[in-house]
Amino acid sequence: MRFFNYIRLWLACVRYSLVRSMMFRMDFIMWSLVELLWMGVNVALVAVIYEHTDSVAGWSKYEMMLLIGTSMIIQRLMMGFFWSNIFEFGRNVRSGNFDFFLAQPGNVLFMVSTRKLDLDSLANVAIAVALVVYSLHRLEITPDAWQIIAYVGLLVCGLAISYSIILLAVSLTFWIIKTEGIEGSYFSLTEFSRLPRQAVKSIIINVAFVYVLPVVVISNIPASTLLHGITLQNVLWLAGAAAFWFSLAVFVFNRGLRHYASASS
Amino acid sequence: MFRALNKYRHVFLVGLQSNLIYRWNFLIRASFSAFHLVVVFILWSAAYEGKTTIGGFDVAQTMTYFVALMVMQFFISAFNEDYQISEEIRNGLINQFLLKPINYFIYRLSIFGSARLVSGLLAIVPLLVAIPFLGDYIALPSGPDEMWRLYLGIPAMAMSAMIQFTIAFCFGLLAFWFLEIQSFIILSYAIETLLAGQIFPLDLLPQPIYTLSQYLPYYYQMYFPVAIFTGRLNAPAAVAQGLCLQLAWLVILLLLSRFLWTRGLRRHTAVGG
Numbered sequence: 370m371r372f373f374n375y376i377r378l379w380l381a382c383v384r385y386s387l388v389r390s391m392m393f394r395m396d397f398i399m400w401s402l403v404e405l406l407w408m409g410v411n412v413a414l415v416a417v418i419y420e421h422t423d424s425v426a427g428w429s430k431y432e433m434m435l436l437i438g439t440s441m442i443i444q445r446l447m448m449g450f451f452w453s454n455i456f457e458f459g460r461n462v463r464s465g466n467f468d469f470f471l472a473q474p475g476n477v478l479f480m481v482s483t484r485k486l487d488l489d490s491l492a493n494v495a496i497a498v499a500l501v502v503y504s505l506h507r508l509e510i511t512p513d514a515w516q517i518i519a520y521v522g523l524l525v526c527g528l529a530i531s532y533s534i535i536l537l538a539v540s541l542t543f544w545i546i547k548t549e550g551i552e553g554s555y556f557s558l559t560e561f562s563r564l565p566r567q568a569v570k571s572i573i574i575n576v577a578f579v580y581v582l583p584v585v586v587i588s589n590i591p592a593s594t595l596l597h598g599i600t601l602q603n604v605l606w607l608a609g610a611a612a613f614w615f616s617l618a619v620f621v622f623n624r625g626l627r628h629y630a631s632a633s634s
Numbered sequence: 635m636f637r638a639l640n641k642y643r644h645v646f647l648v649g650l651q652s653n654l655i656y657r658w659n660f661l662i663r664a665s666f667s668a669f670h671l672v673v674v675f676i677l678w679s680a681a682y683e684g685k686t687t688i689g690g691f692d693v694a695q696t697m698t699y700f701v702a703l704m705v706m707q708f709f710i711s712a713f714n715e716d717y718q719i720s721e722e723i724r725n726g727l728i729n730q731f732l733l734k735p736i737n738y739f740i741y742r743l744s745i746f747g748s749a750r751l752v753s754g755l756l757a758i759v760p761l762l763v764a765i766p767f768l769g770d771y772i773a774l775p776s777g778p779d780e781m782w783r784l785y786l787g788i789p790a791m792a793m794s795a796m797i798q799f800t801i802a803f804c805f806g807l808l809a810f811w812f813l814e815i816q817s818f819i820i821l822s823y824a825i826e827t828l829l830a831g832q833i834f835p836l837d838l839l840p841q842p843i844y845t846l847s848q849y850l851p852y853y854y855q856m857y858f859p860v861a862i863f864t865g866r867l868n869a870p871a872a873v874a875q876g877l878c879l880q881l882a883w884l885v886i887l888l889l890l891s892r893f894l895w896t897r898g899l900r901r902h903t904a905v906g907g
Contacts, residue, residue, distance in 0.1 A: 399821065400817050403821045414834055421689055422685060426680040554666070557666050
């Protein structure tokens with residue numbers, strides 16, 4: 370299939386998801402509210418901490434809000450585009466329904482990852498962006514065009530890293546059938562991306578969640594790009610990590626495909 | 635009376651066995667909580683940098699609060715009871731209870747009790763592993779003057795468990811009216827987490843909001859017992875007063891659950907089975 374066909378296919382999935390959301394309007398509103406409230410919980414935490422202190426690891430209140438907003442953008446994009454697709458991919462491998470994807474004429478990974486969109490999560494991306502813009506306004510920072518371009522690019526890298534790590538974890542289903550609940554680890558990991566990197570003092574935690582699993586930096590690097598300008602070293606770091614994790618995930622996924630032996634139905 | 639209790643004792647014992655099957659799930663869950671605790675430690679240590687107290691409590695007291703909170707969760711929180719109840723209503727499993735001399739609320743409560751016993755004891759395992767690392771950060775009030783914390787804290791904890799369960803029970807019963815209640819549950823879960831003090835100790839809220847929170851049921855479903863045990867509430871008289879308010883909320887919620895149950899059964903059409 371050519372590139373153009375993939376775009377058409379993806380647009381068809383978008384249309385399908387839109388129609389579905391329109392059919393279950395109440396559901397859409399409720400889930401949007403749920404995510405809005407959870408974002409509110411995190412904002413409340415920051416607000417309460419800064420009632421009692423002016424700086425956390427060198428980050429002021431609105432710098433911290435900007436960090437939370439950035440981490441939320443990545444998380445909501447992840448939920449909106451990929452989360453339930455990857456979740457169902459694991460379930461389909463377990464049940465054998467995955468055969469259906471193999472029978473389709475197209476890249477299997479593409480077919481698996483783009484079947485449907487969660488529009489309630491995507492609606493909340495707008496709120497997270499608003500939080501970032503508001504924080505910038507309160508900090509009286511006006512980023513230049515290059516900073517904004519770099520920010521968006523870095524968010525895409527962060528999204529790619531999140532996607533790859535979860536895809537890797539769920540791909541284990543090809544070998545170990547019982548992996549229910551492994552997707553839940555994503556929410557544990559995203560907690561780390563709401564921390565300022567300077568707050569992480571322990572060497573073990575630094576190695577584990579800054580360098581090996583870059584969950585702290587996927588939000589910190591874009592946020593500090595907006596706050597303090599572009600640092601080539603950081604951009605290369607995140608882009609390199611994204612390339613590495615994505616290739617690793619694709620490699621493992623394809624190895625897993627070879628291992629897949631379907632399930633009795 | 636005794637015979638009536640006996641049947642729920644059996645429910646409790648069967649519940650124990652079926653929950654032991656899920657011991658790995660609970661252990662994995664407890665380990666995820668350990669990650670959460672790591673994040674909490676990093677964040678609050680950074681907030682305490684250059685400060686000795688926040689809201690009148692030092693860093694060890696605050697960390698103790700979060701550790702106690704985590705352990706308490708495994709002993710008294712309703713995890714997915716609401717979902718289980720709604721599923722039983724939806725797929726008709728509930729019909730068998732309507733035909734037998736069993737009180738569905740007490741039946742569910744017995745299972746809840748056995749589940750929390752298992753998950754609570756399992757949560758202690760990762761805690762024991764972590765204690766050598768946490769040592770410096772644990773500051774529990776102790777000594778003969780502090781015994782009142784035990785006398786008032788244990789009833790507070792028991793009532794918190796009841797409040798948690800009753801709220802979950804009410805949400806489960808919503809399945810009589812709505813097909814899909816998962817979003818309701820998670821929506822209320824967000825409010826509960828915040829106002830029960832699971833994100834930050836409630837006493838750090840601005841004074842008027844903190845006072846307001848003391849009149850809401852959420853305060854009594856988690857923060858209250860944890861604050862008694864960890865020394866964030868220090869006046870026995872005020873705590874005793876709190877116990878009365880807690881009891882009042884428990885009664886209100888029990889009445890509400892009763893009301894929803896009788897109303898819901900009228901709508902119930904007993905499909906499947």
